[in-house]
Amino acid sequence: MFQIGSYTIESRSLLAPMAGVTDAPFRRLCRQYGAGLATSEMITSDTRLWDSKKTRSRLAGQSQEVLPVSVQIAGSDPRMMAEAAQQAVTTGAQIIDINMGCPAKKVCRKLAGSALLKDEKLVAHILESVITAVTVPVTLKIRTGWDSDNRNGPAIAQMAENIGIAALAVHGRTRACRFNGEAEYDTIAKIAQSVEIPVFANGDINCPEKARKVLDHTGAAAVMIGRGAFGNPWIFQQIQQYLNQGTHCAPPDMKTVYKTLVWHLKELTSFYGELKGVRIARKHVRWYLQRYQNTQHFLQIFNQLDTLSSQLEALQNYFQRPATHEENAA
Numbered sequence: 001m002f003q004i005g006s007y008t009i010e011s012r013s014l015l016a017p018m019a020g021v022t023d024a025p026f027r028r029l030c031r032q033y034g035a036g037l038a039t040s041e042m043i044t045s046d047t048r049l050w051d052s053k054k055t056r057s058r059l060a061g062q063s064q065e066v067l068p069v070s071v072q073i074a075g076s077d078p079r080m081m082a083e084a085a086q087q088a089v090t091t092g093a094q095i096i097d098i099n100m101g102c103p104a105k106k107v108c109r110k111l112a113g114s115a116l117l118k119d120e121k122l123v124a125h126i127l128e129s130v131i132t133a134v135t136v137p138v139t140l141k142i143r144t145g146w147d148s149d150n151r152n153g154p155a156i157a158q159m160a161e162n163i164g165i166a167a168l169a170v171h172g173r174t175r176a177c178r179f180n181g182e183a184e185y186d187t188i189a190k191i192a193q194s195v196e197i198p199v200f201a202n203g204d205i206n207c208p209e210k211a212r213k214v215l216d217h218t219g220a221a222a223v224m225i226g227r228g229a230f231g232n233p234w235i236f237q238q239i240q241q242y243l244n245q246g247t248h249c250a251p252p253d254m255k256t257v258y259k260t261l262v263w264h265l266k267e268l269t270s271f272y273g274e275l276k277g278v279r280i281a282r283k284h285v286r287w288y289l290q291r292y293q294n295t296q297h298f299l300q301i302f303n304q305l306d307t308l309s310s311q312l313e314a315l316q317n318y319f320q321r322p323a324t325h326e327e328n329a330a
Contacts, residue, residue: 002198002221004037004095004167005137007068009222011036013211013239016169016202016226017072017097017141024065025267026284029260030229031066034236036222038070039097045075045084067094070139074099076116078125082133089134095166097139098130100156117146123156127163137166141202144187145174157191157199165197169224172203189218200224206235208242215243231287233260258319261288262312269308278306285315 002009015022015030015038022030027038043050071093073084085096100116100123116123131138140160145151157168170191172183183203192199198221201214206228214223229235234256238249252260264284269277282303289295298318305311 009036012222045080070095072097078129082129141169167198169200
């Protein structure tokens, strides 16, 4: 349990914001299964673009969110970032999260995301502008630094705390690492030791044992789960039970996986409309079924389906086959 401003976060496992993944249906699902916080997909700070379908969908559905509602913004202009934060609050955001961790080239080319870590003065200006512009708590997501020779995460963290950032998420790679190699947690430990605000350790955490190990090593307040939640919203309750009781939850049985998939697909169609919803569903179904063997043929057929009803029928047939699907050893 820890605080972000006036909000008490009960769970020590949080959902990381991920573009193209952590939309409103997936955030609701992960919160149902125990995520203490689920931050929105990254939204551009250029509010002139907020009329686009993509941005509207990322802002939409906030009235249905499990509270508190956390919205992530990205950009490099302090004034625009401040305006974006204000607008997000008017649409229901209760926490503003600033993205300085995204390593994507199209983001870094605009000197946003993790590219900002190169310019500590600009980082300070952005943080000051956003914090001054809103009355809600402001959090920050960073990487450990720009590259292996410039791990300035501890300096950024101390500056952020002094300016008024309420909590800090740290991905255990530099911007230069992108998502390659293994995450390192020594720098996160240094950051957690250097500040009083809650620090969230992020990167390669995909099971309860790894969560416990990372928390013990870093002294972080919580772990932030990214790719480990793909097709596995149960990871949050699994981590929480392991941290609290030292015991393992039973893995979801086929009936639970099926029911969750049906709910998820219906929510995607309701949220996006059928045309887009069925397309987005394909990657989620692939992630859910990665726990089973010999799914390639089914997925090839499933990916050709273009209506919700045909997708649901295919899943029903798949899960009701006489032969129980063996889970992958991994």
